[in-house]
Amino acid sequence: MTRPAAPLSATELAQVASDLRLACMRISRRVRFEHVSEIAPHQFSVLVRLEAGPHTPGELAEIERVAKPTMTKTVGPLVERGWVQRTADPADGRQVILSLTREGRATVEATRRRRDAWMRTRIGRLAPADQRLLAEAERVLARVAAE
Amino acid sequence: MTRPAAPLSATELAQVASDLRLACMRISRRVRFEHVSEIAPHQFSVLVRLEAGPHTPGELAEIERVAKPTMTKTVGPLVERGWVQRTADPADGRQVILSLTREGRATVEATRRRRDAWMRTRIGRLAPADQRLLAEAERVLARVAAE
DNA sequence: TATTGTTATACTCTATAACTATA
DNA sequence: TATAGTTATAGAGTATAACAATA
Numbered sequence: 001m002t003r004p005a006a007p008l009s010a011t012e013l014a015q016v017a018s019d020l021r022l023a024c025m026r027i028s029r030r031v032r033f034e035h036v037s038e039i040a041p042h043q044f045s046v047l048v049r050l051e052a053g054p055h056t057p058g059e060l061a062e063i064e065r066v067a068k069p070t071m072t073k074t075v076g077p078l079v080e081r082g083w084v085q086r087t088a089d090p091a092d093g094r095q096v097i098l099s100l101t102r103e104g105r106a107t108v109e110a111t112r113r114r115r116d117a118w119m120r121t122r123i124g125r126l127a128p129a130d131q132r133l134l135a136e137a138e139r140v141l142a143r144v145a146a147e
Numbered sequence: 148m149t150r151p152a153a154p155l156s157a158t159e160l161a162q163v164a165s166d167l168r169l170a171c172m173r174i175s176r177r178v179r180f181e182h183v184s185e186i187a188p189h190q191f192s193v194l195v196r197l198e199a200g201p202h203t204p205g206e207l208a209e210i211e212r213v214a215k216p217t218m219t220k221t222v223g224p225l226v227e228r229g230w231v232q233r234t235a236d237p238a239d240g241r242q243v244i245l246s247l248t249r250e251g252r253a254t255v256e257a258t259r260r261r262r263d264a265w266m267r268t269r270i271g272r273l274a275p276a277d278q279r280l281l282a283e284a285e286r287v288l289a290r291v292a293a294e
Numbered sequence: 295t296a297t298t299g300t301t302a303t304a305c306t307c308t309a310t311a312a313c314t315a316t317a
Numbered sequence: 318t319a320t321a322g323t324t325a326t327a328g329a330g331t332a333t334a335a336c337a338a339t340a
Contacts, residue, residue, distance in 0.1 A: 007275040008282060016278070017267035018259075020285045021178060026292035028175035031168060042307075058321060067309055072323055074307080094316045094321040112165075120164035122291045128154040130287045131163070135155060137284030138167045140277045144269045145173035189330075205298060217331055219300060241298040241339045 024141075031115050039111065042066075042074055047083060047100065047108045054099040056089075083107055171288075178262050186258065189213075189221055194230060194247065194255045201246040203236070230254055 008016060032041065039047070042064070049055060049063055061071035075098060078084040083104030089095035100108070123131055155163060179188065186194070189211070196202060196210055208218035222245060225231040230251030236242035247255070270278055 005275040005279045008278045016282045016285055017270050018263045021266040023288040023292040024171040024174040027171040116165045119168040122294055123164050128152040131155045132152045133284050134287055135163045137280050138163055140281055141170040145170040147269055214332055
């Protein structure tokens, strides 16, 4: 369908990498700062982890690359606000199982919707061809991000 | 050269926006965390601002959206490490002019090179067609970021 | 009196070390 | 004795309020 493409030259590669990195970092910053969030980034990150399923504080600390006492302090306010609940592990009395409450799930979804809306508004303003270009590029960029 | 493109449907638009936002945020996070930096993000940000030219602490505080006392504390260690220098404003005795030293400039450039290299390595591994796709998309993404 | 920058003080997020309960 | 989680304590980074020097 399309003719075979030549790889970018070293110069082109350097330029694209630099510009693309900068664009990603700027977008990321804008999304995070756009609305003065009701929830701190590290707290939101924990809610997102719990969305996928329950975890112990120790697991969360490892996933988030944070010390265990830090996770204790991070989770505290989330429990107080009714977004996370602690339950005892029936099999091992030392462990605690953290899970998202219904309110916690709603908070994650609301925050995600706000962030997506920011991006959707801006892409929506682009010319159709540019929209399709980004749709194509997204698949590649997702692979880069996942690497 | 190409046939006219139709705009994305609302569903496609929502999907692309969400996925693209996530990819940008992940890449941004990876770039920032990849090397345990010798300099904290907010300090690096100040160095980058000063790269463009001298500023007063008050200007920097406004640009970085931070309180003035915070900027005083941020700049302190940068001066101690020899990356930033303070000079008195000859026209207004209340003001201080902050500028980058040669060492400060070198630090900014080195950090930027490391970050670019991370991205360059990953784009370099892609198929030529994907490289060219990202090169095209970068221009659009930069517009979105600048908006 | 208004403005620039700093110092004083407090709160949050992070860490390491010490402690408690359980295995 | 080892492990999961918490509490105790300390170091950054942030803020607001109070202060000193200058306009």
